[in-house]
Amino acid sequence: MKQIVHIHGGSPFDSYERYLSALRNDPLTYESLFHKTKWRDWLAVTMTDFDVLVPNMPNKQNARYSEWKIYFEKILPFLGNNVQLIGSSLGAIFLAKYLHENPLSIPVNRLILIAAPYNDATHEDLGDFILPSATGLEKSAKEIHLFHSKDDTVVPFTELAKFQSDLPSAKSHIFVDRGHFQQPTFPELKELLEK
Template identity: 30%
Template structure:
Protein backbone atom coordinates (compact mmCIF):
# COMPACT_ATOMS: atom_id res chain seq x y z
CA UNK A 1 0.00 0.00 0.00
CA UNK A 2 1.39 3.40 -0.90
CA UNK A 3 1.68 6.22 1.59
CA UNK A 4 -1.33 8.55 1.67
CA UNK A 5 -0.56 12.20 2.44
CA UNK A 6 -4.11 13.38 3.25
CA UNK A 7 -4.99 12.25 6.76
CA UNK A 8 -8.46 12.75 8.26
CA UNK A 9 -8.82 12.46 12.03
CA UNK A 10 -12.48 11.90 12.97
CA UNK A 11 -13.41 12.55 16.62
CA UNK A 12 -16.61 10.88 17.80
CA UNK A 13 -19.56 12.44 19.53
CA UNK A 14 -20.58 11.45 23.04
CA UNK A 15 -18.56 9.19 25.24
CA UNK A 16 -20.24 5.81 25.26
CA UNK A 17 -19.63 2.73 23.16
CA UNK A 18 -23.10 3.32 21.72
CA UNK A 19 -22.04 6.82 20.55
CA UNK A 20 -18.87 5.40 19.02
CA UNK A 21 -20.86 2.74 17.17
CA UNK A 22 -23.40 5.32 15.93
CA UNK A 23 -20.64 7.52 14.53
CA UNK A 24 -19.09 4.56 12.69
CA UNK A 25 -21.82 5.12 10.09
CA UNK A 26 -20.62 8.70 9.58
CA UNK A 27 -17.04 7.48 9.26
CA UNK A 28 -18.05 4.80 6.75
CA UNK A 29 -19.87 7.42 4.67
CA UNK A 30 -16.86 9.73 4.73
CA UNK A 31 -14.44 6.95 3.80
CA UNK A 32 -16.58 5.82 0.89
CA UNK A 33 -17.04 9.36 -0.41
CA UNK A 34 -13.40 10.42 -0.06
CA UNK A 35 -11.98 7.25 -1.58
CA UNK A 36 -8.41 6.04 -1.55
CA UNK A 37 -6.84 9.51 -1.78
CA UNK A 38 -7.51 10.01 1.97
CA UNK A 39 -6.85 7.93 5.05
CA UNK A 40 -9.54 8.30 7.72
CA UNK A 41 -8.51 7.64 11.33
CA UNK A 42 -11.28 6.88 13.81
CA UNK A 43 -9.80 6.23 17.25
CA UNK A 44 -11.96 5.08 20.14
CA UNK A 45 -11.47 7.74 22.82
CA UNK A 46 -11.79 6.68 26.42
CA UNK A 47 -14.03 8.57 28.82
CA UNK A 48 -12.21 9.70 31.96
CA UNK A 49 -14.90 11.05 34.27
CA UNK A 50 -12.27 12.21 36.79
CA UNK A 51 -11.45 15.26 34.62
CA UNK A 52 -13.95 17.92 33.47
CA UNK A 53 -13.31 17.43 29.73
CA UNK A 54 -13.49 13.62 30.05
CA UNK A 55 -9.83 13.51 29.05
CA UNK A 56 -10.69 14.45 25.49
CA UNK A 57 -8.27 17.36 25.03
CA UNK A 58 -5.27 15.22 26.02
CA UNK A 59 -6.45 12.32 23.86
CA UNK A 60 -7.04 14.57 20.84
CA UNK A 61 -3.52 15.96 21.23
CA UNK A 62 -2.13 12.44 21.37
CA UNK A 63 -4.05 11.35 18.27
CA UNK A 64 -2.93 14.44 16.33
CA UNK A 65 0.70 13.80 17.29
CA UNK A 66 0.48 10.39 15.58
CA UNK A 67 -0.52 11.83 12.20
CA UNK A 68 1.99 12.23 9.39
CA UNK A 69 0.96 14.22 6.33
CA UNK A 70 -1.73 16.82 5.76
CA UNK A 71 -4.05 16.84 8.78
CA UNK A 72 -7.78 17.36 8.34
CA UNK A 73 -9.84 17.43 11.54
CA UNK A 74 -13.45 16.24 11.56
CA UNK A 75 -15.69 16.05 14.61
CA UNK A 76 -19.27 15.20 15.41
CA UNK A 77 -21.30 16.61 18.31
CA UNK A 78 -19.20 16.49 21.51
CA UNK A 79 -16.22 15.54 19.35
CA UNK A 80 -16.72 18.67 17.24
CA UNK A 81 -16.88 20.95 20.27
CA UNK A 82 -13.80 19.28 21.76
CA UNK A 83 -11.86 19.78 18.51
CA UNK A 84 -12.78 23.46 18.56
CA UNK A 85 -11.73 23.68 22.20
CA UNK A 86 -8.46 21.95 21.36
CA UNK A 87 -7.51 24.25 18.47
CA UNK A 88 -8.50 27.36 20.43
CA UNK A 89 -6.81 26.49 23.73
CA UNK A 90 -3.86 24.20 23.00
CA UNK A 91 -0.52 24.61 21.37
CA UNK A 92 -1.16 22.76 18.13
CA UNK A 93 2.15 21.33 16.98
CA UNK A 94 0.78 19.75 13.81
CA UNK A 95 -1.30 22.42 12.12
CA UNK A 96 -4.48 21.16 10.47
CA UNK A 97 -5.26 22.33 6.96
CA UNK A 98 -8.98 22.55 7.81
CA UNK A 99 -11.53 21.62 10.46
CA UNK A 100 -15.02 20.25 9.83
CA UNK A 101 -17.54 20.38 12.68
CA UNK A 102 -20.94 18.67 12.62
CA UNK A 103 -23.86 19.17 15.02
CA UNK A 104 -21.59 21.17 17.33
CA UNK A 105 -23.03 22.03 20.74
CA UNK A 106 -22.35 25.53 22.05
CA UNK A 107 -21.95 24.77 25.75
CA UNK A 108 -23.36 27.32 28.18
CA UNK A 109 -25.00 27.40 31.56
CA UNK A 110 -23.83 27.05 35.13
CA UNK A 111 -24.00 23.28 35.52
CA UNK A 112 -20.70 21.93 36.83
CA UNK A 113 -20.65 19.05 34.35
CA UNK A 114 -20.49 21.51 31.42
CA UNK A 115 -17.42 23.40 32.62
CA UNK A 116 -14.90 21.13 30.89
CA UNK A 117 -16.73 21.48 27.58
CA UNK A 118 -17.24 25.25 27.47
CA UNK A 119 -15.14 27.40 25.20
CA UNK A 120 -13.33 30.47 26.49
CA UNK A 121 -15.20 33.72 25.83
CA UNK A 122 -12.49 34.73 23.35
CA UNK A 123 -12.12 31.31 21.71
CA UNK A 124 -12.73 32.69 18.21
CA UNK A 125 -9.75 35.03 18.58
CA UNK A 126 -7.55 31.97 19.20
CA UNK A 127 -8.54 30.17 15.98
CA UNK A 128 -6.29 31.23 13.11
CA UNK A 129 -8.38 33.06 10.53
CA UNK A 130 -6.47 31.35 7.73
CA UNK A 131 -7.66 27.94 9.02
CA UNK A 132 -10.74 26.93 7.02
CA UNK A 133 -13.49 26.05 9.50
CA UNK A 134 -16.75 24.47 8.33
CA UNK A 135 -19.87 23.96 10.44
CA UNK A 136 -22.74 21.61 9.47
CA UNK A 137 -26.05 21.37 11.29
CA UNK A 138 -29.38 19.77 10.42
CA UNK A 139 -32.45 21.88 11.08
CA UNK A 140 -34.18 18.82 12.52
CA UNK A 141 -31.39 17.87 14.96
CA UNK A 142 -33.20 16.70 18.11
CA UNK A 143 -30.08 16.48 20.29
CA UNK A 144 -28.17 19.71 19.63
CA UNK A 145 -30.52 22.62 18.93
CA UNK A 146 -30.19 24.15 15.46
CA UNK A 147 -29.91 27.57 17.19
CA UNK A 148 -26.37 26.63 18.30
CA UNK A 149 -25.23 27.11 14.70
CA UNK A 150 -26.25 30.77 14.88
CA UNK A 151 -24.18 31.21 18.06
CA UNK A 152 -21.09 29.97 16.23
CA UNK A 153 -21.93 32.18 13.26
CA UNK A 154 -21.94 35.21 15.60
CA UNK A 155 -18.57 34.29 17.08
CA UNK A 156 -16.85 33.12 13.87
CA UNK A 157 -18.43 34.97 10.92
CA UNK A 158 -15.48 34.07 8.67
CA UNK A 159 -16.21 30.34 8.94
CA UNK A 160 -18.34 28.45 6.41
CA UNK A 161 -21.78 27.38 7.61
CA UNK A 162 -23.85 24.63 6.00
CA UNK A 163 -27.48 24.49 7.09
CA UNK A 164 -28.96 21.11 6.23
CA UNK A 165 -32.75 20.90 5.92
CA UNK A 166 -32.90 17.37 7.31
CA UNK A 167 -30.79 14.49 8.54
CA UNK A 168 -31.19 14.80 12.29
CA UNK A 169 -28.30 14.63 14.71
CA UNK A 170 -26.50 12.01 12.62
CA UNK A 171 -26.96 14.02 9.37
CA UNK A 172 -28.73 11.02 7.86
CA UNK A 173 -25.39 9.17 8.02
CA UNK A 174 -24.58 10.89 4.73
CA UNK A 175 -21.49 13.11 4.72
CA UNK A 176 -21.62 14.04 1.04
CA UNK A 177 -21.48 17.79 1.83
CA UNK A 178 -18.54 17.29 4.18
CA UNK A 179 -16.64 15.09 1.72
CA UNK A 180 -17.21 17.58 -1.11
CA UNK A 181 -15.88 20.40 1.05
CA UNK A 182 -12.82 18.33 2.04
CA UNK A 183 -12.11 17.53 -1.60
CA UNK A 184 -12.39 21.22 -2.49
CA UNK A 185 -9.38 22.16 -0.34
Protein backbone atom coordinates in the same frame (compact mmCIF):
# COMPACT_ATOMS: atom_id res chain seq x y z
CA MET B 1 0.00 11.89 3.05
CA LYS B 2 -3.57 13.27 3.15
CA GLN B 3 -5.25 12.71 6.50
CA ILE B 4 -8.77 13.08 7.83
CA VAL B 5 -9.26 12.80 11.58
CA HIS B 6 -12.78 12.41 12.94
CA ILE B 7 -13.51 12.97 16.64
CA HIS B 8 -16.88 11.38 17.43
CA GLY B 9 -19.55 12.42 19.86
CA GLY B 10 -20.31 11.24 23.35
CA SER B 11 -22.20 12.03 26.51
CA PRO B 12 -20.68 14.10 29.31
CA PHE B 13 -22.34 14.54 32.69
CA ASP B 14 -21.70 17.11 35.38
CA SER B 15 -21.67 14.40 38.06
CA TYR B 16 -21.37 10.66 38.38
CA GLU B 17 -24.84 10.57 39.93
CA ARG B 18 -26.33 12.16 36.78
CA TYR B 19 -24.55 9.55 34.68
CA LEU B 20 -26.00 6.72 36.80
CA SER B 21 -29.42 8.33 36.61
CA ALA B 22 -29.20 8.43 32.81
CA LEU B 23 -28.16 4.76 32.73
CA ARG B 24 -31.19 3.86 34.82
CA ASN B 25 -33.76 6.14 33.20
CA ASP B 26 -32.88 6.63 29.52
CA PRO B 27 -35.04 4.28 27.44
CA LEU B 28 -33.45 1.42 25.53
CA THR B 29 -35.13 0.17 22.36
CA TYR B 30 -34.66 -3.16 20.68
CA GLU B 31 -33.84 -1.39 17.41
CA SER B 32 -30.97 0.51 19.04
CA LEU B 33 -29.18 -2.78 19.67
CA PHE B 34 -28.64 -3.47 15.96
CA HIS B 35 -25.44 -2.38 14.21
CA LYS B 36 -25.90 0.83 12.27
CA THR B 37 -23.54 1.99 9.57
CA LYS B 38 -22.36 5.48 10.38
CA TRP B 39 -21.08 8.06 7.93
CA ARG B 40 -17.64 8.04 9.55
CA ASP B 41 -17.30 4.35 8.65
CA TRP B 42 -18.57 5.10 5.15
CA LEU B 43 -15.95 7.85 4.76
CA ALA B 44 -13.18 5.50 5.91
CA VAL B 45 -14.18 2.93 3.29
CA THR B 46 -14.88 5.26 0.36
CA MET B 47 -12.11 7.85 0.70
CA THR B 48 -9.26 5.62 -0.39
CA ASP B 49 -6.92 8.50 -1.30
CA PHE B 50 -6.85 9.58 2.36
CA ASP B 51 -5.80 8.08 5.66
CA VAL B 52 -9.10 8.35 7.54
CA LEU B 53 -8.36 8.18 11.26
CA VAL B 54 -11.31 7.41 13.52
CA PRO B 55 -9.99 7.25 17.08
CA ASN B 56 -12.24 5.99 19.84
CA MET B 57 -12.12 8.71 22.45
CA PRO B 58 -12.09 7.54 26.08
CA ASN B 59 -15.28 6.78 27.98
CA LYS B 60 -17.69 8.24 25.45
CA GLN B 61 -20.70 7.29 27.60
CA ASN B 62 -19.38 9.40 30.50
CA ALA B 63 -16.92 11.68 28.72
CA ARG B 64 -14.49 13.98 30.49
CA TYR B 65 -12.70 16.81 28.72
CA SER B 66 -9.41 16.20 30.54
CA GLU B 67 -9.36 12.54 29.43
CA TRP B 68 -10.14 13.43 25.81
CA LYS B 69 -7.41 16.08 25.89
CA ILE B 70 -4.79 13.55 27.03
CA TYR B 71 -5.79 11.12 24.29
CA PHE B 72 -6.01 13.77 21.56
CA GLU B 73 -2.53 14.99 22.40
CA LYS B 74 -1.27 11.45 21.77
CA ILE B 75 -2.77 11.67 18.25
CA LEU B 76 -1.19 15.02 17.33
CA PRO B 77 2.35 13.68 16.68
CA PHE B 78 0.94 11.36 13.99
CA LEU B 79 -0.46 14.24 11.96
CA GLY B 80 1.31 15.42 8.82
CA ASN B 81 0.99 18.67 6.91
CA ASN B 82 -2.19 17.83 4.93
CA VAL B 83 -4.83 17.34 7.62
CA GLN B 84 -8.55 17.91 7.88
CA LEU B 85 -10.05 17.71 11.39
CA ILE B 86 -13.71 16.80 11.81
CA GLY B 87 -15.60 16.94 15.09
CA SER B 88 -19.20 15.87 15.37
CA SER B 89 -21.45 16.74 18.29
CA LEU B 90 -19.36 16.41 21.46
CA GLY B 91 -16.30 15.88 19.26
CA ALA B 92 -16.96 19.31 17.71
CA ILE B 93 -17.16 21.16 21.02
CA PHE B 94 -14.08 19.24 22.15
CA LEU B 95 -12.06 20.42 19.14
CA ALA B 96 -13.35 23.98 19.52
CA LYS B 97 -12.44 24.12 23.21
CA TYR B 98 -9.08 22.40 22.73
CA LEU B 99 -8.03 24.62 19.81
CA HIS B 100 -9.25 27.75 21.61
CA GLU B 101 -7.02 26.86 24.57
CA ASN B 102 -4.14 25.28 22.59
CA PRO B 103 -3.73 26.74 19.08
CA LEU B 104 -1.84 24.41 16.77
CA SER B 105 1.66 25.51 15.76
CA ILE B 106 0.95 24.38 12.17
CA PRO B 107 -2.64 25.02 11.03
CA VAL B 108 -4.65 22.14 9.56
CA ASN B 109 -6.16 22.60 6.10
CA ARG B 110 -9.74 22.37 7.37
CA LEU B 111 -11.58 22.26 10.65
CA ILE B 112 -15.13 20.97 10.26
CA LEU B 113 -17.55 21.19 13.18
CA ILE B 114 -20.77 19.20 12.75
CA ALA B 115 -23.82 19.69 15.01
CA ALA B 116 -21.59 21.43 17.53
CA PRO B 117 -22.95 22.40 20.93
CA TYR B 118 -21.58 25.61 22.39
CA ASN B 119 -23.00 26.07 25.88
CA ASP B 120 -26.71 25.18 25.71
CA ALA B 121 -27.33 22.12 27.86
CA THR B 122 -31.07 22.02 27.12
CA HIS B 123 -31.09 18.39 26.06
CA GLU B 124 -28.08 16.98 27.90
CA ASP B 125 -25.27 17.94 30.23
CA LEU B 126 -22.13 19.29 28.62
CA GLY B 127 -20.06 18.68 31.75
CA ASP B 128 -16.58 20.16 31.49
CA PHE B 129 -16.86 20.47 27.69
CA ILE B 130 -18.77 23.78 27.89
CA LEU B 131 -17.12 26.25 25.56
CA PRO B 132 -16.26 29.69 26.95
CA SER B 133 -15.43 30.98 23.46
CA ALA B 134 -14.62 29.72 19.98
CA THR B 135 -12.55 32.76 19.09
CA GLY B 136 -9.05 32.15 17.82
CA LEU B 137 -9.76 28.88 16.00
CA GLU B 138 -8.57 30.57 12.81
CA LYS B 139 -5.01 30.22 14.18
CA SER B 140 -5.36 26.43 13.96
CA ALA B 141 -7.12 26.00 10.60
CA LYS B 142 -6.85 27.54 7.15
CA GLU B 143 -10.60 26.97 6.63
CA ILE B 144 -13.41 26.45 9.12
CA HIS B 145 -16.75 24.89 8.17
CA LEU B 146 -19.84 24.64 10.35
CA PHE B 147 -22.55 22.05 9.60
CA HIS B 148 -25.91 22.16 11.38
CA SER B 149 -29.47 21.09 10.65
CA LYS B 150 -32.50 23.13 11.65
CA ASP B 151 -34.30 19.97 12.86
CA ASP B 152 -31.53 18.78 15.20
CA THR B 153 -33.23 17.53 18.38
CA VAL B 154 -29.96 16.92 20.25
CA VAL B 155 -28.09 20.22 19.72
CA PRO B 156 -30.35 23.26 19.25
CA PHE B 157 -29.93 25.06 15.93
CA THR B 158 -29.41 28.28 17.93
CA GLU B 159 -25.94 27.01 18.87
CA LEU B 160 -24.77 27.61 15.28
CA ALA B 161 -25.23 31.38 15.64
CA LYS B 162 -22.84 31.43 18.61
CA PHE B 163 -20.11 29.82 16.50
CA GLN B 164 -20.88 32.16 13.61
CA SER B 165 -20.48 35.15 15.93
CA ASP B 166 -17.09 33.93 17.19
CA LEU B 167 -15.91 32.73 13.76
CA PRO B 168 -17.11 35.27 11.15
CA SER B 169 -14.86 33.81 8.44
CA ALA B 170 -16.26 30.27 8.85
CA LYS B 171 -18.47 28.87 6.10
CA SER B 172 -21.84 27.60 7.30
CA HIS B 173 -23.60 24.61 5.74
CA ILE B 174 -27.23 24.64 6.86
CA PHE B 175 -29.63 21.74 6.37
CA VAL B 176 -33.31 21.44 7.19
CA ASP B 177 -33.85 17.68 7.45
CA ARG B 178 -30.68 15.96 8.74
CA GLY B 179 -31.42 15.99 12.46
CA HIS B 180 -28.22 15.20 14.35
CA PHE B 181 -26.47 13.83 11.22
CA GLN B 182 -26.84 10.19 12.21
CA GLN B 183 -27.21 8.95 8.65
CA PRO B 184 -25.16 6.16 7.04
CA THR B 185 -23.64 8.41 4.34
CA PHE B 186 -22.75 12.09 4.13
CA PRO B 187 -22.12 13.03 0.47
CA GLU B 188 -21.91 16.80 1.11
CA LEU B 189 -19.14 16.28 3.64
CA LYS B 190 -17.30 13.89 1.34
CA GLU B 191 -17.45 16.44 -1.49
CA LEU B 192 -15.96 19.12 0.77
CA LEU B 193 -13.19 16.81 1.99
CA GLU B 194 -12.21 15.93 -1.58
CA LYS B 195 -11.78 19.60 -2.63
